[in-house]
Amino acid sequence: MTGQTSPPPPTIKVQNLSYAFPDGSSGLQNVSLSLPAGARCLLIGANGAGKTTLLRLLSGKRMAPAGTVYIGDNDPFTVGLEGVTYLGLEWVLNPIVRSDIGVPELLKSVGGDHYPERRDELVRILDVDLEWHLHAVSDGERRRVQLCMGLLRPWTVLLLDEITVDLDLLSRHNFLQFLKRETESRSCTIVYATHILDNLAQWPTHLVHMSLGKVKKWGEMSTFEVPRTDGGEEGNSRLGQLVMSWLKEDLKERGPRNARKAEGLSYQNLEGKGGYGQESRPE
């Protein structure tokens, strides 16, 4: 090796990360996990489990407490978040990509000319038409242009928050294969929160299972055993069966969401005062 310092491998480490939203409600509780460089990790959990909250904390969109998040052994909040790319909902709602603007102009605006090979590869893989104008394309076509834009700069940590929903099956497959090749050909790591497991069975190297703001399980794919099912799930892959069993288990543990509200109402009726927003709000 020469004396040149190369960037540290993009490992992701989270240690006892707890987070409360500005309104005081709990977002995450004692989350810990560790992913090696080159991991392709699926973040799994029911709606409201805390996946977006975790991704936003990893990306710096929300401030994590000091000493709880490390990217490449560095606390990104002290040394900066260079190389960390988060593609989530607010990014896909950006009004610019609904205006009468052409694809080459958009790609240039995010540095396309500096990375011509990546740009051309992404245009090919996502099957983007350079003559599209973004006010006159379908949702899925717009999404493909956005993915080209978002992935153009060679990130080292990519945090994806379910942004492939409106891609057709082949585009999604090509996109995921591109990401797989990226992790195999250079030093980079991906965390992908998704509910859509079609054709994903061979993709992840790691899984993280979240429920109610906690990480229940995490680890390498090979460490998870698919439980025996109670039938009716023949259409699912082994990954699908595993996730289905987790979601059923989570629902059983927490009960239906509306149960708490029903409790709150009867509480209010019984006491004749209080209700939500009072000190006496039921847990």
Ligand SMILES: Nc1ncnc2c1ncn2[C@@H]1O[C@H](COP(=O)(O)OP(=O)(O)OP(=O)(O)O)[C@@H](O)[C@H]1O
């Ligand atoms: N700004 C906020 N203030 C208070 N609570 C919030 C806020 N944002 C999210 N929550 C709550 O935090 C919980 C976790 O939300 P989060 O968006 O992280 O879930 P998720 O796992 O990404 O869900 P989904 O699969 O539906 O995208 C939810 O119960 C949500 O209502």
